[in-house]
Amino acid sequence: MNTSAPVHIPVLLDEVLEHLDLSPGMVVVDGTLGAGGHSREILKRILPNGKLIAIDRDPAAAAHAKAALDQEFPEAKAAGAIRIFEASYRDLPYIVQQEKLSSVDRILVDLGLSSDQLADRERGFSFKIGGPLDLRFNPSEGIPASVWIEREKEETIANAIFQFGEERFSRRIAKAICLRRLTDPIKTSEQLTDLIHRCVPGKIHGRVDSATRTFQALRIVVNEELKHLEDSLQKFPELLAVGGRFLAISFHSLEDRLVKNAFRDNPILERVTKKPVVASVAEEARNPRSRSAKLRVARRFM
Numbered sequence: 174m175n176t177s178a179p180v181h182i183p184v185l186l187d188e189v190l191e192h193l194d195l196s197p198g199m200v201v202v203d204g205t206l207g208a209g210g211h212s213r214e215i216l217k218r219i220l221p222n223g224k225l226i227a228i229d230r231d232p233a234a235a236a237h238a239k240a241a242l243d244q245e246f247p248e249a250k251a252a253g254a255i256r257i258f259e260a261s262y263r264d265l266p267y268i269v270q271q272e273k274l275s276s277v278d279r280i281l282v283d284l285g286l287s288s289d290q291l292a293d294r295e296r297g298f299s300f301k302i303g304g305p306l307d308l309r310f311n312p313s314e315g316i317p318a319s320v321w322i323e324r325e326k327e328e329t330i331a332n333a334i335f336q337f338g339e340e341r342f343s344r345r346i347a348k349a350i351c352l353r354r355l356t357d358p359i360k361t362s363e364q365l366t367d368l369i370h371r372c373v374p375g376k377i378h379g380r381v382d383s384a385t386r387t388f389q390a391l392r393i394v395v396n397e398e399l400k401h402l403e404d405s406l407q408k409f410p411e412l413l414a415v416g417g418r419f420l421a422i423s424f425h426s427l428e429d430r431l432v433k434n435a436f437r438d439n440p441i442l443e444r445v446t447k448k449p450v451v452a453s454v455a456e457e458a459r460n461p462r463s464r465s466a467k468l469r470v471a472r473r474f475m
Contacts, residue, residue: 195223306365424467429467
């Protein structure tokens with residue numbers, strides 16, 4: 174992973190902190206640590222005597238964030254108040270058990286891709302920067318996107334791009350992928366981007382590059398993102414103390430729908446936000462990635 178300083182800007186930071194409603198001594202879970210932007214502000218508000226459990230599937234991100242947080246909060250590190258795990262947030266029930274905790278006070282998951290991951294050429298997350306078409310959060314788990322599109326049937330590829338990317342030219346893109354792989358399989362993000370641009374009329378649709386939706390779909394597939402989210406939405410409420418809060422930031426309509434329905438239907442949760450919290454005009458101007466962010470909040474009441 175790129176070893177330069179993190180460039181990620183945490184989305185909806187003010188709104189997240191307002192709804193977390195933190196105080197010293199709380200046990201808080203940051204299920205998607207990333208560059209540590211949310212975790213840093215959480216620690217400032219729960220110390221002393223509080224505890225942060227931070228999780229990330231990306232080993233490089235976890236290592237970079239751990240080094241930064243340990244350096245900034247040396248007393249918390251020494252006291253064991255910062256616990257960072259290279260894992261999926263889906264593994265939180267096992268982590269809570271390992272930490273010998275009966276419950277936690279707050280859980281936050283930010284389901285977006287960090288700017289640092291987009292800037293990492295080795296993963297191929299960004300069609301603008303290029304690199305191997307991998308798209309995995311953890312390079313040691315699963316298979317790269319390049320292998321997935323080489324192995325799967327045309328119909329499977331088309332359905333995934335349509336369902337997870339909401340791309341109306343999904344069948345055209347899938348057909349082009351399958352024709353190309355007969356003689357020259359796609360290995361890099363540049364190759365896939367070029368193919369998409371030739372399949373989809375107009376390179377830019379509004380403010381979004383026409384390759385964005387396909388890359389998003391493939392990333393969701395190879396990381397099994399919706400499965401991880403579904404499992405977590407089912408298990409996490411039981412981990413919260415009564416009065417505890419669960420915050421989820423989504424960037425995709427399927428994710429947001431899963432969160433909305435889970436918060437509405439769980440019998441021990443009540444919705445704190447009836448409608449999703451979105452970025453202010455000022456934040457959108459400062460951080461364009463925040464345009465699609467939606468924050469939903471639920472509270473355990475029994």
